[in-house]
Amino acid sequence: xxxxxxxxxxxxxxxxxxxxxxxxxxxxxxxxxxxxxxxxxxxxxxxxxxxxxxxxxxxxxxxxxxxxxxxxxxxxxxxxxxxxxxxxxxxxxxxxxxxxxxxxxxxxxxxxxxxxxxxxxxxxxxxxxxxxxxxxxxxxxxxxxxxxxxxxxxxxxxxxxxxxxxxxxxxxxxxxxxxxxxxxxxxxxxxxxxxxxxxxxxxxxxxxxxxxxxxxxxxxxxxxxxxxxxxxxxxxxxxxxxxxxxxxxxxxxxxxxxxxxxxxxxxxxxxxxxxxxxxxxxxxxxxxxxxxxxxxxxxxxxxxxxxxxxxxxxxxxxxxxxxxxxxxxxxxxxxxxxxxxxxxxxxxxxxxxxxxxxxxxxxxxxxxxxxxxxxxxxxxxxxxxxxxxxxxxxxxxxxxxxxxxxxxxxxxxxxxxxxxxxxxxxxxxxxxxxxxxxxxxxxxxxxxxxxxxxxxxxxxxxxxxxxxxxxxxxxxxxxxxxxxxxxxxxxxxxxxxxxxxxxxxxxxxxxxxxxxxxxxxxxxxxxxxxxx
Numbered sequence: 001x002x003x004x005x006x007x008x009x010x011x012x013x014x015x016x017x018x019x020x021x022x023x024x025x026x027x028x029x030x031x032x033x034x035x036x037x038x039x040x041x042x043x044x045x046x047x048x049x050x051x052x053x054x055x056x057x058x059x060x061x062x063x064x065x066x067x068x069x070x071x072x073x074x075x076x077x078x079x080x081x082x083x084x085x086x087x088x089x090x091x092x093x094x095x096x097x098x099x100x101x102x103x104x105x106x107x108x109x110x111x112x113x114x115x116x117x118x119x120x121x122x123x124x125x126x127x128x129x130x131x132x133x134x135x136x137x138x139x140x141x142x143x144x145x146x147x148x149x150x151x152x153x154x155x156x157x158x159x160x161x162x163x164x165x166x167x168x169x170x171x172x173x174x175x176x177x178x179x180x181x182x183x184x185x186x187x188x189x190x191x192x193x194x195x196x197x198x199x200x201x202x203x204x205x206x207x208x209x210x211x212x213x214x215x216x217x218x219x220x221x222x223x224x225x226x227x228x229x230x231x232x233x234x235x236x237x238x239x240x241x242x243x244x245x246x247x248x249x250x251x252x253x254x255x256x257x258x259x260x261x262x263x264x265x266x267x268x269x270x271x272x273x274x275x276x277x278x279x280x281x282x283x284x285x286x287x288x289x290x291x292x293x294x295x296x297x298x299x300x301x302x303x304x305x306x307x308x309x310x311x312x313x314x315x316x317x318x319x320x321x322x323x324x325x326x327x328x329x330x331x332x333x334x335x336x337x338x339x340x341x342x343x344x345x346x347x348x349x350x351x352x353x354x355x356x357x358x359x360x361x362x363x364x365x366x367x368x369x370x371x372x373x374x375x376x377x378x379x380x381x382x383x384x385x386x387x388x389x390x391x392x393x394x395x396x397x398x399x400x401x402x403x404x405x406x407x408x409x410x411x412x413x414x415x416x417x418x419x420x421x422x423x424x425x426x427x428x429x430x431x432x433x434x435x436x437x438x439x440x441x442x443x444x445x446x447x448x449x450x451x452x453x454x455x456x457x458x459x460x461x462x463x464x465x466x467x468x469x470x471x472x473x474x475x476x477x478x479x480x481x482x483x484x485x486x487x488x489x490x491x492x493x494x495x496x497x498x499x500x501x502x503x504x505x506x507x508x509x510x511x512x513x514x515x516x517x518x519x520x521x522x523x524x525x526x527x528x529x530x531x532x
Contacts (some may be wrong), residue, residue: 007222013225020523021044031365034160034164034184035184035187036376037176038054038157038160038184039187043193047270050257051184052063052141052143052261053141053144053149053154053157054147054157054161054184055141055184055262055265056122056140056141056144056265057122057157057158057161057465058161058164058184058269058491059140059265059268059269060104060106060109060122060125060126060129060140061106061161061162061164062269063097063098063100063129063268063269064104064105064106065106065224066097066098066271067092067097067098067100067105068105068106068107070091070092070095070097072086074088074091076085076233096271096273098129098132098133098136098268099132099133100129100132101128101129101132102131103121103125104124104125104126104128105126106123106162108121109121109122109125110158110159110162113154113155113158113159113520114155115151116151117145117151118144118151118154118155118158119144119145119146119149119151120144120145122144122145122154122158123142123143123144123145125138126141126142126144127142135268136264136268138261139261139264139265139268140261141266143260152276159391183345193493196361198309198525201226201229201230201298201348201385201514202384202385202431203233204384204431204432204437205298205348205380205384205385205392205432206229206230206233206296206298207233207432207437208349208378208380208432208437208440208441209230209233209296209346209348209394210230210233210234210237210296210396211237211437211441212346212376212378212394212396212440212441212444212445212452212497213294213296213344213346213396214239214445215234215237215238215248215293215294215296216237216247216248217247217248217293218247218248218249218292218293218294218340219248219249219251219290219291219292219294219340220234220249220250220251220292220293220294220295220296221251221252221287221290221292221294221295221296221338222251222252222253222295222296222297223252223253223281223285223295223297223299223331223334223335223338224253224254224255224281224297224298224299224300224331225252225253225254225263225264225297226254226259227262227263227266227469228252228260228262228263228264228266228267228274228276229266230292230296230297230298231250231252231267231272231274232266232267232270234248234250234274234294234296235248235270235272245526249275250267250272250273250274250275250276250516251275251276251286251287251292251410252274252275252276252277253276253277253278253279253281253287253291254276254277254278255278255279255280255281257278260276260278263276264276264484275287279336282306282307282308282311282327282330282334283307283310283311287338289338290338291338291339291341291343292338292340292342292343292345293323293340293342293343293344294346295338295339295343295344295345295346296346296347297331297335297345297347297348298347298348299327299328299347299348299349300327301328301332301349301392301507302326302350302352303326303327304325304326304327305329305525306324306327306330307324308323308324308325308327308330309321311330315337316330316333316337317333318333318335318336318337319333319336319364319367319368319371320360320364320367321360322360322361322364323358323359323360323361325359326358326359326361328349328350328352328353329353329361329364329365331347331349332347332349332353332364332368332395332397333364335397336368336373336397338400339399340399341399341400342399342400342512343398343399344375344396344397344398344399345395345396345397346394346396347394347395348392348393348394348395349392349393349394349395350392350393351379351391351392351393351479353365353393353395354377354379354393354477354478354479355477355478355479362475362476365476365478366476369413369468369471369476369478370468370476371415372401372410372468373397373398373399374395374396374397374410374413374478375396375397375398375401375409375413375414375448376394376396376413376414376415376416376444376447376448377393377394377395377414377415377416377478377479377480378393378394378395378396378416378418378440378480379391379393379416379417379418379419379479379481380392380394380418380419380421380432381418381419381420381421381422381430382392382419382424382430383424383428383429383430384430384431384432391404391419393480396444406426406448406449406450407448407449409447409448409449411467411468412448412465412467412468413465413466413471413478414443414444414448414463414464414465414466415464415465415480415483415484416440416443416444416462416463416480416484417461417462417463417477417480417481417484418432418436418439418440418462419481421433421436421439421440422436436522442454442494443456443459443462443463446463447463451473458484459484460484460485460486461484461485461486462484463484464480464483464484464485466483470483474502509525
């Protein structure tokens, strides 16, 4: 089963993975505290429903904070007779800040929180923001006034969210609200179980993809973008490398309407401009002519309801017609179709995609391998997702292995077996560490010849650069375990006879101690009258 479920779509570094951001560490306690408080207020409300209440309020607080900061700046300029008008919407639009009408400003909402009509007040605020900012039209939740949401609990939530961000430049620079938003997305995914996977890809999985592809500049595309996690990480990647955020153009599509709204809010809360379409990428491709430099995606696994029988002769199926009962290789070919001549794709799929021969999928995989498109395969450990404990794999496809700023890799594919990496964060969830991500991404960069990435070498049990003939010999199966071999055993320098004498001496000591303990137990039993 897909981490995203059968029907819907989901989202959502450096040459080596960046170290943990101290600002991120500093806010962890706040995020957890806020989540605990917010979850206590949920009462019996379903997590899927409650999600939009909380995230909607966080979004409203975020844009209001940004607006108020700009408002204060303009008011100060007006006081100096510099001609600025703090109530001129154009002043805010010029600074890429949403214009927030008076009735939607957080100070007004907080003051109105004790009133029994607070739900209607929040709905009116959402309407006003959408009316003044066309890019948010149809995005914001507007059902705070419904009977099922008690006004007292809503008031408590407003007071809770009021403590986030605080509006100071330092807090905005640390993106506290953005971090809280992302943290809450993850927690709601966990609370919802399988349904949560429809909109959220664990951030550590996203980081592996982004840090391996290193999307510094160009067009980035995700046709099943969920809540937009791939895009947020791409923008963050560029910022961490002192690049210009505007150097990438973002295109995405999401079939689930409520998840599409989450994606737009997730990007808007960070000021990221993107073209996110709502609809089915297979049957209503919103970007039919797009050729992307980078494709990052986590499509629904093994989707049997994608209505493939209606697309039997589609022009995207260059490497074979995908079976109507499984969309895995429909997604793969959709990604390839949208790649630019030097584009690279990185995406998540179920492990079965690497070896299945059912319904013609093996032939499609063979055609893709023979076209020399497979750049790298990574096997990940299980329990990384909130919605499934099955292990997944990462595919990396390159349209042209000859150049693109790297060495000529034609006829060669890198296999990485990362199944032993990661550590358990709780009883059911595993997470990749910074060091794990650095090792995987660094291995790929060294192999493909990134500048300053170091020399590549095969590591038994972990990575292997295989030639096309070797892949043919394995029947075009792409499971890394078939290629990397066994992990090298540590060399034992102790002579055999010396080791045997040492082990026998240890055994004799243990036998003597066991006999002593047996006699002690028997003596105690005799003293109690149970001896022989």
